[in-house]
Amino acid sequence: MGGNVLLENCSWVVTQNRNRDVLRDKHIIIEDGKVKAITGHIERSKRFDRVIDCKGKVVLPALINGHTHAAMTLLRGYNDDTELHDWLNSVWRVEAKLTGRDVEAGTLLACLEMLKTGTCCFVDMYFFMEDAAKAVEKAGMKALLGYGMLDFGNEEKRKEELRECKKLLELLKKKGNKRLRGVVAPHAIYTCSAELLQESMEIAKSYDVLYTIHLSETRKEVHECFRTHRKYPVEYLDDLGVLNDRFVGFHAAWLTRNEISLLARKGGGVVHCPVSNMKLATGGAFPFREYIKAGVLTALGTDGACSNNSLNMLEEMKFAALLQKWFRWNAREMSAQQALDMATVNASKLFRLNNGSVEPEKDADLLVLNAGSCFMLPHHNMVSNIVYASSYFTVEHVLIDGDVVIEQGKHTALGEEGVMSIFLKRVESLMERAETGDDE
Amino acid sequence: MGGNVLLENCSWVVTQNRNRDVLRDKHIIIEDGKVKAITGHIERSKRFDRVIDCKGKVVLPALINGHTHAAMTLLRGYNDDTELHDWLNSVWRVEAKLTGRDVEAGTLLACLEMLKTGTCCFVDMYFFMEDAAKAVEKAGMKALLGYGMLDFGNEEKRKEELRECKKLLELLKKKGNKRLRGVVAPHAIYTCSAELLQESMEIAKSYDVLYTIHLSETRKEVHECFRTHRKYPVEYLDDLGVLNDRFVGFHAAWLTRNEISLLARKGGGVVHCPVSNMKLATGGAFPFREYIKAGVLTALGTDGACSNNSLNMLEEMKFAALLQKWFRWNAREMSAQQALDMATVNASKLFRLNNGSVEPEKDADLLVLNAGSCFMLPHHNMVSNIVYASSYFTVEHVLIDGDVVIEQGKHTALGEEGVMSIFLKRVESLMERAETGDDE
Numbered sequence: 081m082g083g084n085v086l087l088e089n090c091s092w093v094v095t096q097n098r099n100r101d102v103l104r105d106k107h108i109i110i111e112d113g114k115v116k117a118i119t120g121h122i123e124r125s126k127r128f129d130r131v132i133d134c135k136g137k138v139v140l141p142a143l144i145n146g147h148t149h150a151a152m153t154l155l156r157g158y159n160d161d162t163e164l165h166d167w168l169n170s171v172w173r174v175e176a177k178l179t180g181r182d183v184e185a186g187t188l189l190a191c192l193e194m195l196k197t198g199t200c201c202f203v204d205m206y207f208f209m210e211d212a213a214k215a216v217e218k219a220g221m222k223a224l225l226g227y228g229m230l231d232f233g234n235e236e237k238r239k240e241e242l243r244e245c246k247k248l249l250e251l252l253k254k255k256g257n258k259r260l261r262g263v264v265a266p267h268a269i270y271t272c273s274a275e276l277l278q279e280s281m282e283i284a285k286s287y288d289v290l291y292t293i294h295l296s297e298t299r300k301e302v303h304e305c306f307r308t309h310r311k312y313p314v315e316y317l318d319d320l321g322v323l324n325d326r327f328v329g330f331h332a333a334w335l336t337r338n339e340i341s342l343l344a345r346k347g348g349g350v351v352h353c354p355v356s357n358m359k360l361a362t363g364g365a366f367p368f369r370e371y372i373k374a375g376v377l378t379a380l381g382t383d384g385a386c387s388n389n390s391l392n393m394l395e396e397m398k399f400a401a402l403l404q405k406w407f408r409w410n411a412r413e414m415s416a417q418q419a420l421d422m423a424t425v426n427a428s429k430l431f432r433l434n435n436g437s438v439e440p441e442k443d444a445d446l447l448v449l450n451a452g453s454c455f456m457l458p459h460h461n462m463v464s465n466i467v468y469a470s471s472y473f474t475v476e477h478v479l480i481d482g483d484v485v486i487e488q489g490k491h492t493a494l495g496e497e498g499v500m501s502i503f504l505k506r507v508e509s510l511m512e513r514a515e516t517g518d519d520e
Numbered sequence: 521m522g523g524n525v526l527l528e529n530c531s532w533v534v535t536q537n538r539n540r541d542v543l544r545d546k547h548i549i550i551e552d553g554k555v556k557a558i559t560g561h562i563e564r565s566k567r568f569d570r571v572i573d574c575k576g577k578v579v580l581p582a583l584i585n586g587h588t589h590a591a592m593t594l595l596r597g598y599n600d601d602t603e604l605h606d607w608l609n610s611v612w613r614v615e616a617k618l619t620g621r622d623v624e625a626g627t628l629l630a631c632l633e634m635l636k637t638g639t640c641c642f643v644d645m646y647f648f649m650e651d652a653a654k655a656v657e658k659a660g661m662k663a664l665l666g667y668g669m670l671d672f673g674n675e676e677k678r679k680e681e682l683r684e685c686k687k688l689l690e691l692l693k694k695k696g697n698k699r700l701r702g703v704v705a706p707h708a709i710y711t712c713s714a715e716l717l718q719e720s721m722e723i724a725k726s727y728d729v730l731y732t733i734h735l736s737e738t739r740k741e742v743h744e745c746f747r748t749h750r751k752y753p754v755e756y757l758d759d760l761g762v763l764n765d766r767f768v769g770f771h772a773a774w775l776t777r778n779e780i781s782l783l784a785r786k787g788g789g790v791v792h793c794p795v796s797n798m799k800l801a802t803g804g805a806f807p808f809r810e811y812i813k814a815g816v817l818t819a820l821g822t823d824g825a826c827s828n829n830s831l832n833m834l835e836e837m838k839f840a841a842l843l844q845k846w847f848r849w850n851a852r853e854m855s856a857q858q859a860l861d862m863a864t865v866n867a868s869k870l871f872r873l874n875n876g877s878v879e880p881e882k883d884a885d886l887l888v889l890n891a892g893s894c895f896m897l898p899h900h901n902m903v904s905n906i907v908y909a910s911s912y913f914t915v916e917h918v919l920i921d922g923d924v925v926i927e928q929g930k931h932t933a934l935g936e937e938g939v940m941s942i943f944l945k946r947v948e949s950l951m952e953r954a955e956t957g958d959d960e
Binding site: 153154155156157158159160161162163164167189192193196355357358359360361362363385388389390392395399401402403405406408409410411412413415416452454455457458459460461464465468469496499500503504507 | 632899
C-alpha cells in the first residue's frame with residue numbers, strides 16, 4: 081500500500097457516485113489504499129508520501145474487465161476471420177500444448193496491456209491458474225481467477241476438474257493477497273455435466289466465491305439445450321439449483337424474456353462482450369434494455385485477445401454503446417454514461433469489489449487520463465469523451481489501492497521489454513509444439 | 521519534398537500491392553517524394569538525406585479517410601446519445617455561428633488527430649473551405665476539399681452556392697499545392713434541388729474533379745425520395761445524369777440491389793462510415809458483399825468528430841470488419857485484409873490518388889507502426905494486428921511525399937500545444953455566440 085497519496089488539482093473527477101457527479105478542480109486524498117476525501121482545500125500541515133499533479137487531467141475509477149482469458153494473448157491474430165467452430169478447433173489444437181510457463185507469460189503480457197489501457201481488475205477463466213496468479217501478482221493488478229472446468233460428462237474428468245478448482249481456491253486463500261480472489265468457473269452448459277454444474281455451486285458456497293460460466297453466447301447452444309432439456313439455458317440452470325446471487329453469466333446474448341426475469345429474481349448478473357460477439361459473428365445483441373428494466377446487474381468484458389484482438393476496455397465501452405444504438409435503431413440506447421457504469425460501478429457491485437467509484441472509503445483504484453490530448457478536445461462532455469474518444473493514447477496513470485502501477489503510461493515495476501521478450505519466446509515454442517505435436 | 525530518404529531494416533512491409541505481399545526485412549528507398557525501391561540490399565555508395573531505422577516496425581501505406589467534416593472537432597461530444605434529427609438541429613444551431621477562424625482551428629486539430637493515428641489524406645465537406653485549406657497546408661497533409669452546397673430549392677441560394685464552389689476550386693488551382701485538391705460537394709438529394717445536383721456535375725466535369733454527396737444514409741431519406749420521385753436515390757441521380765465515374769456516395773447504407781448494379785455500371789464509388797452509422801443509429805449496414813460482387817469501389821471514412829467521436833482510421837477499420845461479420849452472422853465477412861484495402865489501395869483508386877500501396881513510383885505516403893508494442897504482440901498475422909489490435913498507441917511515423925510529418929508520434933512542424941490552445945479558445949467563443957445569438 082502506497083501510504084498517503086495526493087492527486088492534486090484534478091481538473092475533472094468523474095466520480096461515478098450515486099449522482100454521477102463530475103466535479104471540477106478537486107484534490108483527492110488517498111490514505112492506506114483508500115480514497116479518504118475529495119476536497120477543494122488541503123490543510124497546510126498535511127504531509128503526503130506522494131503528490132501527483134492532475135492539472136488538465138480527468139480522474140475516474142479504473143476499469144474492470146468482466147470477462148477474459150488473459151493468457152490467450154499468446155494467440156492474438158491466430159486464425160482470424162474464420163467461422164466460430166473452425167476457429168475454436170484450431171485454437172484448441174494449440175491450447176492442448178499449453179504449459180504453465182506459457183500461461184504465466186501470456187497473462188503477464190495481458191496484464192501489461194490492460195493496465196496501460198486503464199484496467200485495474202479482470203475476471204479470468206483459463207488453465208494453469210496458479211501460473212496466471214503469479215503473473216497478476218507481478219503486475220500488481222487485481223483479478224478474480226477461475227479454473228475453467230469441463231468434463232463432457234466423464235466422471236473421472238469431473239473429479240479431476242473439481243479437485244483442480246479447489247486446489248486453486250486453497251492456493252489463493254493461502255497467498256492471502258487481497259488483490260487476488262478465486263471464482264468457481266464451469267466452462268458452459270454444453271461442456272459440463274449437470275453434476276459438475278451442481279457440485280461447482282457447492283464449492284462456490286463453501287468458499288464464499290462467485291460462480292462464473294459462459295452463457296448463451298450463440299443460438300446453437302441455446303437450441304441444443306432446448307432440444308435436450310426442453311428448457312432454455314437459464315431455466316435449465318435454475319432447475320439444477322445453481323441460479324442465485326453468486327451466478328455470473330458471460331456473453332448472455334440470447335436470453336428469452338422469461339430467462340431475464342428468472343435471472344433478476346434469483347439475483348444473478350451478466351457480462352457483455354460486444355467486440356468478441358461481433359468478431360465471432362454470434363448474431364443477436366446483448367439485450368441491454370431488458371436487463372436494465374429487470375434490474376439485472378450488467379458488466380463489460382473484452383473476452384480473450386484471440387477473439388477481440390485487444391484487451392482495451394476504453395475501446396470496449398465504445399463498441400458496447402454503439403452496438404446497442406445501431407441494433408435498436410435508436411441513438412439514445414445505451415448512453416456513454418451507461419457504458420461507463422458497466423465498466424466501473426456496476427462491475428464492482430457484481431464482482432463484490434470495493435472500487436468502481438471515486439468516493440471516500442472506496443479502494444483507490446483510479447485512472448488518470450490526459451484530457452488535454454488532442455483526441456479528447458474540446459470538453460463539452462467528459463463522459464462522452466471518455467467513452468467515445470479516449471481509446472487512443474490518453475492513459476497517464478493507473479493507481480491500485482493507492483499504489484501507482486502505471487505512471488506516464490509505463491509500468492512502474494515491470495521491465496516491459498523483458499516481459500515482451502519472454503512472451504515472444506513462449507509463443508515461438510508453443511507454436512512449434514503445436515506444429516510437431518511434441519510436448520515441452 | 522524530403523529528398524532521398526531511407527527506411528532501413530523494415531521488419532515488415534505490408535505492401536498492399538496486387539498480391540498483397542507482406543515482405544520481411546527490407547529497406548525502402550524514397551526519392552523525390554516517391555517510393556523508388558523496396559530492396560534487401562543497399563549500395564554502399566548511396567547517400568541519403570535522412571535514414572530512419574525501422575527495425576521492429578511495420579511499414580504500410582498511410583491511411584485515407586474517405587469522408588469527414590474535419591472542423592466538426594469543434595463539436596466533439598456535443599449533444600451525444602440523442603436521436604439523429606434532434607442532434608442535427610442542435611448542431612445546426614451552433615454551426616450557424618461558425619466563422620472561418622473557427623473552421624481553420626477545428627480543421628487543424630482534426631489534421632493533428634488524423635496524422636497521429638496514421639492518416640495522410642482525407643476527403644472533406646464543410647464550409648469556409650479556404651480556411652480549412654490553410655489548416656491542411658499548415659499540417660502538411662493531403663486533402664480533397666469540397667464546399668458543402670445546399671439550396672433547399674431556393675434559386676438565389678443555388679447561385680450563391682455554385683459561385684462559392686467555383687471560388688474554392690479556383691483558389692485551390694491557384695495555390696498549386698499538389699497535396700490539396702478540390703471536389704464538388706452537393707450535400708444530399710434532400711437538401712439540394714435537381715438543378716443544383718446537375719449544375720454541380722457540370723462544374724465537376726469542367727474542373728475535372730470528383731463529385732461527392734451524402735447518399736442513402738438513412739431509410740427516411742430513401743423513402744422520401746421514393747415518395748417524391750417514384751425512384752430510389754441512385755435511380756433518381758442517374759435520371760439527372762450525374763451518375764458516372766466521378767460520383768462518390770458517402771454512407772451508401774440503404775441501396776437496393778438495382779441501385780448497386782446501376783452504380784457499378786456507371787463507375788461510381790462509395791464510402792462506408794460504420795462508427796457514425798452505429799452512433800447515429802441509422803440502421804441497416806453498408807452492403808459490402810454486394811458492392812464487392814458488383815465491382816463498386818469502396819472506401820472507409822470516419823465522418824465528423826461530432827458523430828464518431830474520433831477521427832481514427834485504425835479504429836474505423838476494426839469497426840467496419842466487425843460490423844459486417846456481426847450483421848451477416850458470418851465471421852468470414854469482411855476480412856482484416858479487406859478492411860485495410862478500403863482504407864488504403866481502394867480509397868486511393870477511388871479518389872484518383874497515387875498512393876495507397878508501398879510500390880515503386882507511388883507517392884511515399886507511409887505509416888510506420890511499432891510492431892513491438894505490447895498491443896501488437898505476437899506476430900501471427902500482421903494484417904490482423906493492424907486492423908484488430910493497433911488502435912492504441914502504435915503510430916510512430918507518418919511520411920507524406922517522403923516528408924516526415926509525424927515522428928515518434930509528434931508533429932514535426934506544428935506546435936501541438938499552440939494548436940490545441942487556439943482550438944479551445946475558438947470553441948469557447950463559438951459556444952458563447954451560439955448561446956447569445958451574437959455574431960463575432
